Amino acid sequence: xxxxxxxxxxxxxxxxxxxxxxxxxxxxxxxxxxxxxxxxxxxxxxxxxxxxxxxxxxxxxxxxxxx
Amino acid sequence: xxxxxxxxxxxxxxxxxxxxxxxxxxxxxxxxxxxxxxxxxxxxxxxxxxxxxxxxxxxxxxxxxxxxxxxxxxxxxxxxxxxxxxxxxxxxxxxxxxxxxxxxxxxxxxxxxxxxxxxxxxxxxxxxxxxxxxxxxxxxxxxxxxxxxxxxxxxxxxxxxxxxxxxxxxxxxxxxxxxxxxxxxxxxxxxxxxxxxxxxxxxxxxxxxxxxxxxxxxxxxxxxxxxxxxxxxxxxxxxxxxxxxxxxxxxxxxxxxxxxxxxxxxxxxxxxxxxxxxxxxxxxxxxxxxxxxxxxxxxxxxxxxxxxxxxxxxxxxxxxxxxxxxxxxxxxxxxxxxxxxxxxxxxxxxxxxxxxxxxxxxxxxxxxxxxxxxxxxxxxxxxxxxxxxxxxxxxxxxxxxxxxxxxxxxxxxxxxxxxxxxxxxxxxxxxxxxxxxxxxxxxxxxxxxxxxxxxxxxxxxxxxxxxxxxxxxxxxxxxxxxxxxxxxxxxxxxxxxxxxxxxxxxxxxxxxxxxxxxxx
Numbered sequence: 001x002x003x004x005x006x007x008x009x010x011x012x013x014x015x016x017x018x019x020x021x022x023x024x025x026x027x028x029x030x031x032x033x034x035x036x037x038x039x040x041x042x043x044x045x046x047x048x049x050x051x052x053x054x055x056x057x058x059x060x061x062x063x064x065x066x067x
Numbered sequence: 068x069x070x071x072x073x074x075x076x077x078x079x080x081x082x083x084x085x086x087x088x089x090x091x092x093x094x095x096x097x098x099x100x101x102x103x104x105x106x107x108x109x110x111x112x113x114x115x116x117x118x119x120x121x122x123x124x125x126x127x128x129x130x131x132x133x134x135x136x137x138x139x140x141x142x143x144x145x146x147x148x149x150x151x152x153x154x155x156x157x158x159x160x161x162x163x164x165x166x167x168x169x170x171x172x173x174x175x176x177x178x179x180x181x182x183x184x185x186x187x188x189x190x191x192x193x194x195x196x197x198x199x200x201x202x203x204x205x206x207x208x209x210x211x212x213x214x215x216x217x218x219x220x221x222x223x224x225x226x227x228x229x230x231x232x233x234x235x236x237x238x239x240x241x242x243x244x245x246x247x248x249x250x251x252x253x254x255x256x257x258x259x260x261x262x263x264x265x266x267x268x269x270x271x272x273x274x275x276x277x278x279x280x281x282x283x284x285x286x287x288x289x290x291x292x293x294x295x296x297x298x299x300x301x302x303x304x305x306x307x308x309x310x311x312x313x314x315x316x317x318x319x320x321x322x323x324x325x326x327x328x329x330x331x332x333x334x335x336x337x338x339x340x341x342x343x344x345x346x347x348x349x350x351x352x353x354x355x356x357x358x359x360x361x362x363x364x365x366x367x368x369x370x371x372x373x374x375x376x377x378x379x380x381x382x383x384x385x386x387x388x389x390x391x392x393x394x395x396x397x398x399x400x401x402x403x404x405x406x407x408x409x410x411x412x413x414x415x416x417x418x419x420x421x422x423x424x425x426x427x428x429x430x431x432x433x434x435x436x437x438x439x440x441x442x443x444x445x446x447x448x449x450x451x452x453x454x455x456x457x458x459x460x461x462x463x464x465x466x467x468x469x470x471x472x473x474x475x476x477x478x479x480x481x482x483x484x485x486x487x488x489x490x491x492x493x494x495x496x497x498x499x500x501x502x503x504x505x506x507x508x509x510x511x512x513x514x515x516x517x518x519x520x521x522x523x524x525x526x527x528x529x530x531x532x533x534x535x536x537x538x539x540x541x542x543x544x545x546x547x548x549x550x551x552x553x554x555x556x557x558x559x560x561x562x563x564x565x566x567x568x569x570x571x572x573x574x575x576x577x578x579x580x581x582x583x584x585x586x587x
Contacts, residue, residue, distance in 0.1 A: 021368075028244075028372025032270040035248035036472040048480055060481050064466070066256035067267065067474050 069138065071105065073115060074146040076134055078153060080119040082112070090139045090357050095132040099182060100124065100161045101171040102139060102229065102356035123177045127162075127169075129155030139356055167283075172231045173358045179283060182228030186329070189226060192285055193329055195277035196233050199258070199287055200334060203237060206257040208250070209323050210237035211334045213290055213307070214346060220328040221339045222352060229356035232286055236307055238320045238336075239293040244373040247271055247293040252473075254289065270374035272308040305345060308374060312366030313345035377471045379501055381443065383539050388447035391424060395450040399426030402567070403494050403525045403580065408434070410582075411521075416489035418482065418515060420508065421496030425451035425464070431492075432462040441467040441478065469504035469511070479514035488519030497526035497548055498540040505548070509555040513585055521560070521584045524548070528564065528579035545579045557583040 006013075040063075047059030069089040075082045081093070088106040092099045101124060103109070109118040120128060129152065136146040152159065161169050168183040181189060196212065203210040212220055213236025219227040226233075239247045248270040255265050255273050264276040271291035276284055292307030294317055305315030319338040326335035336342045343351040347358065400408075404427040407414065417436040419428040425448035428440035432455060440448060445466040455462040468474040482489070491512055497505055512522045529542040549559055561582035566575030 025368065025372045028369070029376060031244040031373045032248060032377060033472060035245045035252065035270060038245070039249055039252045040473050040476055044477065044480065048484075053484065056484055057481070060477055063477055064474070066252070066259045067466075067468070067471065067477075 069105065071136075071145045074136065076146075076148070076150045076152075078120075078128070080117050081136070082115050082117050083109075084115050090355050091145065092137045092139050092356065094135045094137060095159055095161060097133070097135070098161075098168060099137075099170060099229065099356070101175075102173075104357050107359075108357065121171060121175045123171060123175055124161070128159060129153030130157045130159045132159035140353060170229065172229060173356060176231075178231040180229055180231045181226040188279065189329065191279040192233055192277060192287075193331055195275075195285075195287060196235070196328075197331065197333065199235060199263070199275055199277075199289070202258055202261055202263075203235070203254060203289070206254050208237040208239065208254065208291075209321070209334065210235050210289070211323060211336060212236075212326070212328060213342075214310075216328070217326070217335065217339060218343055218347065218351060220326040220333065220335070221343060222354070224327045225329055227354075232288065234288045234290060236290040236292060238305065238307070238317075239291060241293055242296050244270075244293070247291055248374065251289075251291045254291075268378060269308060270377065272374070305342075306366070306369060306373075307342075307345075308370060310360045310362045310366070310370075311342075311345050312363065312369060315341070315345065376503075377468065379470050379504070380499070380534075380539065383534075383536060384444050384447070384499075386536075387539060388424070388444050392446055392449040394424075395429075395454060396424045396426030399430040401427050401494055401525075402565075403427075403523055404430060404492060406580070407490055407492060407523050411490065414490035414520075416485070416487055416520075418489055418491045420467075420491055420493045420511070421499065422448060422464075423495075424448050425462075427492060427494065428462060429454060429460070432460040433458070437461045439463045439465060439482070441465045443468045443474075467511075469500060469507040472507075475507045475511045479511045482511075482515035483517055486518060489515060490520050491515060491522045493522060493524045495526060495540055497524060498543050505543075505551055506555075509551055509557065512583075513555055513557070516585050517587070519584075521582055522552075522557070524581040524583070525565075525567075525578050528577050542577075545581070548579070548581065552581070552583050557585055559583050 043063050044059055047055055050056065069085060069087045071083050071085045073084045085105050088104055090102055090104050093101040101121060103118050109116040131149060131151045134148060134150045135144055137144050163169055167179055169177050170180040171177055172180060200210050214234040215227050215230040216233045219225055219230065239250055241247045241250060251271045255267060258265055258275055265273050267273040272288060274286040274288050277287055278284055290308040292305060292311065294315060295304045295306060297303045302314040303316065304312060306312050319341040320336045322337060323334045324337050325332050326339060413434040414436050417431045418439045418441065419425065420441050422428045422440035422442045425440045428438050429451045432438040438461065440462060442448065443466060445464060448464055452464050465478060467478045496508065516522065527540050527542040528545050531541050531543060534541045552559065559581055563580040565578050565580055567578040568575045
């Protein structure tokens with residue numbers, strides 16, 4: 001019924017809603033990504049900046065055990 | 068009372084006539100093994116209705132048993148007859164290999180449900196509930212039993228018989244998903260340091276494994292949540308992984324009160340009935356062993372968008388490898404592994420990315436390469452790991468999840484810190500993943516090859532088709548893979564279309580072989 005009356009306008013709005021929904025999900029997906037990067041920096045930045053292989057390996061092993 | 072007539076049981080399922088819906092237990096020799104809703108879970112067949120046997124149950128249905136149908140809430144027996152099903156001669160036994168009774172839970176998963184467990188058998192789980200609640204409190208959150216565990220405690224002071232796990236939940240003091248996720252990471256780390264085996268499900272939920280007295284491994288799920296502040300006309304809303312999104316007041320959670328579960332006093336939300344209503348709807352007081360969540364689409368989309376996406380396809384691969392993990396693959400070296408050696412001899416350092424059962428990784432290690440075998444199902448290579456240990460091979464097995472930045476960036480950092488060029492073997496990984504995991508693959512390879520070396524890829528080529536539960540690989544257009552690699556700065560040095568034989572009597576599958584390198 002709506003399609004018969006609205007025709008191309010309804011099609012256009014349906015398409016734009018689908019696009020908007022996809023865009024909202026894209027934005028939401030940043031949450032895990034940001035949290036992961038902050039966690040990684042917080043836990044690994046200092047040990048990795050050192051040139052001490054043993055320290056780096058120990059920090060990586062400890063970090064990966066927590067994933 | 069619901070009228071159910073003309074009940075008949077055969078190999079297809081249970082047939083009956085009824086006009087009203089009700090939840091019914093199916094019992095074999097007096098023990099519940101499954102529950103269903105008369106109308107919701109059946110289909111019309113002429114004037115009668117048929118509820119089919121769940122596929123998880125059919126393998127047990129050979130032989131005879133006394134089958135009874137009992138209305139779950141009223142306890143009225145609707146049917147009670149000896150039936151013969153399938154082609155077996157003995158009694159029907161719904162049990163695991165050790166003879167322990169199994170039943171279907173509300174999601175039709177077959178498991179050891181609480182109804183068949185003795186107090187001694189569930190005591191370790193309750194100990195673990197208390198222990199993990201204490202540890203979570205020490206880690207900084209005020210956790211409590213959640214979902215079915217809270218429901219059982221508040222309704223009956225007991226574990227729900229048709230349930231099979233214990234759930235814990237907490238509501239974060241944070242009000243933004245990013246902070247709630249970081250907190251969940253910290254909690255998992257804290258529990259890991261306390262010696263618990265954990266497994267992450269999403270950005271805000273993970274499982275803690277507990278070993279019970281009889282050796283059963285049971286999972287305790289820890290679900291995080293947060294209250295999003297009121298915005299405009301929208302009231303403050305509680306989002307709790309994995310089903311809750313409801314208008315909520317912080318005072319309904321804090322300060323925590325107590326509840327009793329199997330005689331033990333445990334923390335609970337200040338107003339548990341408010342949380343139970345948010346979880347199960349206003350009918351939460353009436354037991355329903357076949358309950359199905361009807362989580363609103365907007366809540367599912369929020370929880371999906373904020374928190375999910377780091378375990379893509381994992382369950383399918385767990386299932387695929389579960390029966391193969393202890394057998395050594397016999398098809399190594401693959402054509403691609405042999406091609407690597409033909410091109411450049413046995414590499415000094417080799418990374419098998421997406422190693423699976425690690426047949427190629429083991430083969431390269433035996434040729435003298437220093438090998439790293441990476442997969443997101445680390446136990447898929449259990450057999451190869453045993454052999455590598457026994458033979459003292461230079462073969463490291465690691466877990467890498469290409470849908471988790473923490474995971475692949477950490478592994479990329481490790482590889483980048485080991486000097487020298489290396490070869491990366493990447494066979495049927497591109498076609499097992501997603502656009503997200505492919506992009507992570509290129510970045511990880513770029514990090515790992517910063518001192519030179521090449522990436523050897525092979526994957527099903529062609530038009531993508533939907534994955535199925537049995538066909539876990541989906542072809543990827545070669546142009547997409549080339550564009551992805553070149554977009555990350557790689558140069559394609561070889562490209563070849565081939566046919567891959569999986570068995571002598573089967574036609575070959577079209578695969579693409581690519582070799583790429585990063586020039587600096």
